[in-house]
Amino acid sequence: MFRILGPVEVWWGGRRLDVGAAKQRFVLAVLALEVNHVVPLDRLISLTWADDPPPAAAKTIQAHVSRLRTVLKTAAAETDGVALVSERTGYELRADPMSVDAHRFRALVEQARHTDDEHAITLLREALDLWRGEALAGTAPDEVRYRLCHGLDEARLVAVEDRVDAELRLGRHREVLGELTGLVTAHPTRERLVGQHMLALHRSGRASEALEAYRHFRTRLGEELGLDPGTALQHLESAILRADPSLELPPRSARTAVTTNRVAVPRQLPTDIASFASRSRYLQELDALLPRDDDAVPRAVVLSAIAGTAGIGKTALAVHWAHRVADRFPDGQLHVNLRGFDPQAPVEAGQALHGFLLALGVDPQAIPIDLEAKAALYRSLLAGKRMLIVLDNARDTEHVRPLLPASPTCLAIITSRNRLDSLTARHGAHRLTLDFLSTDEAVALLTTRLGRQRVAAEPDAVAELIELCIRLPLALSIAAARATTQPTLTLSRLAEDLRDERARLDVLDTGDIDLDLRAVFSWSYHTLTAQAARLFRLLGVQPGPDISLPAAANLTDIHIRSAHGLLTELTRAHLLDEHTPGRFRFHDLLRAYAGEQAVEGEPETQRRAAIHRLLDYYLHTSLAAACCIDPHREPITLDAPQPGVTPGAITDHEQAVRWFTAEHTTLLAATARAARAGFDVHAWQLPRTLGTFLDLQGHWHDDEDAGQTALAAARRLGDRAAQATTHRGLGWTYTRLGRYADALTHLRRALVLFRELGDHAGQAHTHHCLGFVYEQQGRYTEALIQAQHALDLSRATGDHAAQAWALNALGWAHAELGNFQQALTHCHHALRLLRDLHNRDRDGEADTLDSLGYAHHHLGHHTQAIAHYQQALALYRELGNRYDEAETLTHLGDTHHVTGNQAAAQEAWRQALVILDQLGHPDADQVRTKLTQLDPEPEANASHGHDSAE
Structure with a gap:
């Protein structure tokens, strides 16, 4: 047995083998993790010496492997089918995967998902008992261990959570309560554990402690990540608050002396305002x-x-x-x-x-x-x-x-x-x-001040004035006063004057201290403490529409608890709005005022240092989130963050998606600000980390804008690798947008650069993207050639995930050419590779399942096709991959249609159409045509589909 879930050990024939010192044990552990796959020599070297190998690294690895081979031979392990073999590009440990504890662990966990709770608990306990500590303990630095074992560590925690869920379903809440308390202490931001702890407390008659646990988690999550608890946890809190009976277990039988002068009645109210908006x-x-x-x-x-x-x-x-x-x-x-x-x-x-x-x-x-x-x-x-x-x-x-x-x-x-x-x-x-005035109330205010005729004469200018004055009554009143005192000033010209954000406060300066916006804002500003005033000023230079608590702390280089107190001071002074828990903003006029105060009160070096810290926070946190969404993304090397920067601790896919959902607009603004301020490294790297999320969510126009900014920054830096990566990203985005000529231009330029750089992985990825363009154009033979190039290069680099993507692309191209059996062969091979990866690639699995469904559909295997499509849909929905979800729904509808199940076909197409319409994707017309052939009212279908999706 190869034991890597703890200190690395090998036991054979009832005795423990001596497998050498730490580095030799590490080499064995890497080979065991990838049992029955060749591990390229350069990968072994990179991992063993954490990207800083000695000159004789290859010979050292060879010596380690030779000694390990001798140990296994001496123990007669070869008689049990175990062999350590040398291949042209690296080394391979050939053995029964169940002889490696990590693989046995995964197999037991998988078995537990397909049985009853009692048996599942037994299997999960057996799986968890295989762990004797940290995987690869004592053999590798933390960074390397994380790269190799993050997926295993996560699977271990999920297995614990699965077992606890089963225990709770069997009514063992009191038995697991102590364990859950310890688990939540060790993993305080893990929502599933917190929910299990809350449920166990509630069922144990400790509802108030369950609610306190929720409040503590919500506060911690907000302070550390600027996020709210997930919907499921919020619903659990609500259910506990109302003592929802559904949280309880069913009965066991149903389970497995002053004088005053006479004066007039006081009437001290000031004069009413004639132009009062309705409110x-x-x-x-x-x-x-x-x-x-x-x-x-x-x-x-x-x-x-x-x-x-x-x-x-x-x-x-x-x-x-x-x-x-x-x-x-x-x-x-x-x-x-x-x-x-x-x-x-x-x-x-x-x-x-x-x-x-x-x-x-x-x-x-x-x-x-x-x-x-x-x-x-x-x-x-x-x-x-x-x-x-x-x-x-x-x-x-x-x-x-x-x-x-x-x-x-x-x-x-x-x-x-x-x-x-x-x-x-x-x-x-x-x-x-x-709140701010509604648009109708703002129009009414201007009509009262300016007259109905003047307002009616320039409706577009009136609408723009209202938005530029942010529907703030005082700003609108000042703008109306300017127009009233200058009868020749058109409202269009006034709106034009207000468009310049830097001059907007000047335009709204009346000279009357009671009506001057700067003066009115200053009265609140000057009541602030010195630290809160500094935070207010620096918020005026941050790029996004709003900011989270952790980002504000990094911007100002203060502890997060101090930042929380200062933000609270600003919200209480009405200089800032906490529009959602943990996220803060101010309106455009206050932003302009804060920016002016920053220029006046903060030296230019301090303002630039603040922006640098904020960009570092966004970049490092964005990369952590991107790696959780796509663990197999190509690596990117970041500079160390500035002193005082504390990136967010994003540890799982759900947190990553929620963080990007909250921050992506701000990250786009940060990219533009970085480019304008001369932070060109940030300007190309931020879009690189954000791109996966934008692609999954269908924000392709945003991705295009960010990509063009990134490309310009990479060119200014003279960084050819960055240019190559950015050209490829733009090529993919233009393919999504249906702009195939632009896509090919960028991808061909990327390929040239990657070849000049000798970057085989970059070339492989670019060939994959080129194949996608050709596939979208219906040029399937050319797509097949590109996929084969991608596969050959990926095999040379030893990248199993990239090999799987290329095999799936080969399979799809064969399917489109009518070679459905070949398509199945390639796609099944791809799926095996994907499921053998240590960090699961759910998006790649979903793509491959969709391809298998498509091939089975055309072979007439409709039951298998539907099953594969449904598995793909489940994964796409978990990932939030909206376009591919729509594409698979379309395929599913096609299969239902062929089998005569028109109602199911119609429902699948309706759901696809809702998504494609929301994305503004041209594929929507094809789906609408399919629906029209079933129902002559496609618009009704679209709206009905939208209702059902909601």
Whole structure:
């Protein structure tokens, strides 16, 4: 038995063999991992010396193999069919795969997936007992061990999770609870384990601990990766919260004294705004908060914007609504502008109380000096009265606390740029989140200010003005004021002036400090702590539409916990919006202001260093995510990240997809910024790491733009390898877009460069891409030739994954030429290679299963065809590979159609059409034609398919 799941050992005939020192044991382990396959000599050398081999490396490997061969011969292992043989390109260990513990482990795990829970537990325990520690322990550096064993390590954890699932289904939650606690501690970001732990806790009567485990996981995931828990875990939390009976096991039987002057009723509301935008939704929400005669609880209403941004119209809404309901408060309305963020000194609570007491008729000589005494008198005078109090522009909760009424017949409205969380928590205030204007509300505001005729005369300019002013009431009001004071200024010209982001704040500068956007923003900015102000400035130079918590920490070179506190300070000040958990953004006008503050407050070297750190974070994290999606991608060497950069720890496919989904727009913006700022290495490498995700999701136009940026950067660097790689990437993307002439131009240039560089792997991949172009053009003989070139080169490099891709391409080309038996032979060979890989290539498996289905279909083996298509679909859906999912759905529909199952054919084609329409792919027309031949209303089919997909 060859034992590599722990310290490398060989046992034969009941005794342990001496297989030498660490490097010799490592060589044996690599050969055992790839048992019955030739391991190329250059690969053995690269792995054994971690890409830094000595001059005599080949002779050293030869000596190791010779000694190992002698050990096996002495132990008479050859009589059991074991042999260590030399081949032209490398060495091969020939043996029964079940004599290698790693392969036996995988076989047992596979068996467990096809039996009942009790037997599965036994098989999985047997499989896991094969592990005696880290695979290859003590023989290789961590980096090399990770390259070789990451897939095995992941399979080990999955096996543990599978066993725990089976135990939970059998009602053994108490038995596994202690084990799960330890597992979650060891693997705190592994969602499946967390879910199992939560379920075990819940079933053990510890629901509150289950919910606390979820909250702890959500916080950790957000801080470390800027991600939310997956949908399944969110649903589990919801089910525990509502004590969903489905979480419980079925029954066992079903299982396996102040004087006041008489004064006029105070009516202190400011003048209502004639041009007030409707805001009907918020007015209705406020109406619902009006006190009733039987109310027993005082009300306090907080008006805030999305993160409370300045200029959103908080005061306008408060004052307008107060006028609307003034008659409901016959004892009066009090108002004070607390100037919490004004450049002058704010109005303190004591000052405001003094004014309110005077308005309520208290003799000036009777007003107490002490703040608490003033507040007590104020509350006493309001008792039993129906009064409305508007506290405008508060700084924080303490600013308004003494001004809150205690009588349930009164109502207080508080406006603030801060969220006033403690006012909500301690005083039961209702937070009203005030959003930007709707488009209709913005048009109404401009119509009121400019007149119906002028607005109607330039509808396109009006629409552009609204978007450039981000539907912010203050910005629109300033723009309208400029147009009003300059009657000859067309709205089109005003919109043109606003298009320049760098000058937009200048255009919206009125000279009036109360209406100048810079001044209004500055009042919030200058209340920040020094660290929060620095973060705000640097966020003004980050390239994306939003930013995650880890990215912000890397941008500013601070600990993630410190970054979280500063981001919270910015959101509370309404200078930033946490639009989804862990992701932050500000609107374009605030972004422009932050950028100006960065130029004024941060030296150019500091701004450039911040961008460098952020680009390093994105690049290194993107590569980690790309490797999880495609473990067999061609390697790319990155420079070490800048000091202070902590890349995200992406460890599995699901996390990688979620990270790319959240970040890909930002990564595209980062690529463009890198090119503009002279970070050309980042500008070509970022698209290289992002490309697989963009291809899977069908974002081919984005991939094209990024690829062109990358190619220009590679040319500026004079890096021919980077140029070759980028030409090939563009060739693939143009093939996806149906631009075959452009694809061939780039791929042929890539091939020339790879040949000049002597890069056989690069050539093989490029031949594969050329074959794909020819296949798409219907030039199947040429596609066959390219696939054969790819196969020959891949065999020379010893790349089994690339060999499998080439064999599948050969099979597909043979199928298109009518050679279906040859197609089956090549594709079955490809599938065997793919399933023998240590890091599973699910996309390659899915492609090959689709090819097998296609060949079986044309041979009339319709049952086999459908089975292969369904397996391919399951893999494509796991991967999020939308285009190939649509292609396989089309093939599946074709088979159903031939067998006479028209309903199944129609459903498969409908689902394919929905995806292709969403991708904007030209193949949609072919599928629509198929549906039209079954049903004369293809558009109805498309919409019906969309509904069913949702």
